[in-house]
Amino acid sequence: MSATLTIDWSRCKGHGVCLAAFGERLTPDRWGYPQGIPTAGASLDDKEITAARTAVTTCPAAALGLRIE
Numbered sequence: 001m002s003a004t005l006t007i008d009w010s011r012c013k014g015h016g017v018c019l020a021a022f023g024e025r026l027t028p029d030r031w032g033y034p035q036g037i038p039t040a041g042a043s044l045d046d047k048e049i050t051a052a053r054t055a056v057t058t059c060p061a062a063a064l065g066l067r068i069e
């Protein structure tokens, strides 16, 4: 199983909720937008999936997605 965190940058408003939920992986840039999610998505290990799910469900802009294959 592999998991990939994706972001729709057209929806992201820089609220920063995801940074609190998944701070192990995401850090804010100088404007408060999350760094660490490449255009193709960020591959996650098993330990990171729970925090990623929280980030996805709490994002007020529904900008994050979690693809599990």
Ligand code: SF4
Pocket: 007, 011, 012, 013, 014, 015, 016, 017, 018, 019, 032, 033, 034, 058, 059, 060, 061, 062, 063, 064
């Ligand atoms: S919580 Fe959502 S809208 Fe806010 S910075 Fe994170 S991805 Fe963007």
